[in-house]
Amino acid sequence: QVQLVESGGGLVQAGGSLRLSCVASGRTFSGYTMGWFRQAPGKEREFVSAISWSGSNTYYGDSVKGRFTISRDNAKNTVYLQMNSLKPEDTAVYYCARRVGSSYVYTSSYTYWGQGTQVTVSS
16 A cells, blocks of 8 residues: 655745655555656546656646656655746646556556645736
């Protein structure tokens, strides 16, 4: 069993920044790719970013490339998402999850989801 707890969300003005954290407890963290997804009201859950277990490979959705940065600290069982130049369309609940499948963009490849943290960007 793995528990994931996200934090760091909040209300920010357009152009601002936030740093999300996801702390994992339970079974192995460092051996797995971790991902961030987001879900806005009335929309499907969308891939945001993923990072390999070593941190050497990172992946981003097109809508966040160049603005968001994912990182991890395996010693702290924590994955981060630094979000800069935020836009109103970034408003969503952000979730972290542990990848177990072959794809890094599909929700079906992930298990052990957190409860999410709300990010609201005002214009």
